[in-house]
Amino acid sequence: MSGADLVERLAELVGRPISDTGPTIAPDPINQPMIRHWAAAFEDWNPVYTDAEAAAQSRFGGIVAPPLMLQTWTMATPLITGIAERGGSPTDVSRAAVLNLLDEAGFVGTLASNSEFEIVRYLHLGEMLTATTVLESVSDEKQTRLGAGHFVTWITTYTVDDEVVGRQLFRILKFRAGDESS
Amino acid sequence: MNEPTAPRATIDWHTVRVGDAIPPMVLIMSPTRIVAGAIASRDFMPVHHDRAYANQQGAPNMFMNILSDTAYCSRFLTDWAGPDAMVKRLAIRLGVPAFPNHDITYTGKVTAVERDGDEGIVEVELQALNDLGEHVSGTATITLPLR
Numbered sequence: 001m002s003g004a005d006l007v008e009r010l011a012e013l014v015g016r017p018i019s020d021t022g023p024t025i026a027p028d029p030i031n032q033p034m035i036r037h038w039a040a041a042f043e044d045w046n047p048v049y050t051d052a053e054a055a056a057q058s059r060f061g062g063i064v065a066p067p068l069m070l071q072t073w074t075m076a077t078p079l080i081t082g083i084a085e086r087g088g089s090p091t092d093v094s095r096a097a098v099l100n101l102l103d104e105a106g107f108v109g110t111l112a113s114n115s116e117f118e119i120v121r122y123l124h125l126g127e128m129l130t131a132t133t134v135l136e137s138v139s140d141e142k143q144t145r146l147g148a149g150h151f152v153t154w155i156t157t158y159t160v161d162d163e164v165v166g167r168q169l170f171r172i173l174k175f176r177a178g179d180e181s182s
Numbered sequence: 183m184n185e186p187t188a189p190r191a192t193i194d195w196h197t198v199r200v201g202d203a204i205p206p207m208v209l210i211m212s213p214t215r216i217v218a219g220a221i222a223s224r225d226f227m228p229v230h231h232d233r234a235y236a237n238q239q240g241a242p243n244m245f246m247n248i249l250s251d252t253a254y255c256s257r258f259l260t261d262w263a264g265p266d267a268m269v270k271r272l273a274i275r276l277g278v279p280a281f282p283n284h285d286i287t288y289t290g291k292v293t294a295v296e297r298d299g300d301e302g303i304v305e306v307e308l309q310a311l312n313d314l315g316e317h318v319s320g321t322a323t324i325t326l327p328l329r
């Protein structure tokens with residue numbers, strides 16, 4: 001594929017949902033076991049996440065999910081077998097077309113670069129979260145300290161029963177590993 | 183080494199001033215911390231738990247995932263501001279990677295203080311450094327109930 005073809009095919013994807021399979025629905029409702037696991041991993045002892053009595057006395061009126069856990073609820077449940085062979089993609093079907101296109105063009109390395117959250121409200125136990133992600137932009141080819149690459153930016157809108165509870169801009173660099181000389 | 187502690191009482195918005203420093207937070211970086219954060223945030227990319235895989239990708243070791251970075255930024259903010267603080271916005275940019283054995287120090291300061299009805303708004307800028315350079319730079323907005 002020529003560079004011009006790649007740019008054209010990437011441009012066709014911009015502004016569209018990154019997945020053909022529709023919005024991502026969290027496999028489980030907001031729940032205490034996953035919150036407790038998260039809080040322990042990050043040693044975040046904020047009582048509104050795990051102490052029902054303290055949380056009831058807080059402005060939130062009860063246990064809430066850590067706000068920056070928002071992205072975690074709708075992460076794909078991974079198929080562990082073969083994950084390295086799939087380049088870390090959790091499942092066969094979860095990969096966005098834009099990433100496949102860049103992989104095929106040799107930009108196989110992936111590095112997160114920016115994450116920007118707007119938290120509209122905190123989430124309570126039992127709520128079901130849905131994430132809808134649209135490809136916002138793909139940069140022209142840039143020279144980075146890792147090699148040549150494209151910055152890919154998508155915007156995710158998080159909803160509970162169609163109510164927007166948060167938004168996220170996420171940007172990654174897809175780069176050609178070991179390409180520093182170019 | 184600062185031990186993880188429960189956040190203290192929620193800070194009083196009326197006492198917050200532009201230029202106030204947020205108490206630093208130090209993370210002792212181990213492979214366990216990186217793996218624990220990756221799995222708790224449900225990010226199973228092998229570069230965040232498999233050193234050999236990371237080596238194949240050109241990295242000298244496994245490194246922390248960005249979901250862990252945003253999690254630690256949130257903890258840094260609420261450890262200071264307290265349990266009634268609400269994180270309304272967080273925007274970070276990643277610089278050098280966070281590897282095992284390269285401890286990270288978070289620092290930050292207040293850049294604006296505003297009031298919106300019965301809520302106090304505090305804008306901050308924050309930074310996380312290790313011995314390789316700037317790992318995270320960012321800005322955040324928290325709100326505090328007025329009393």
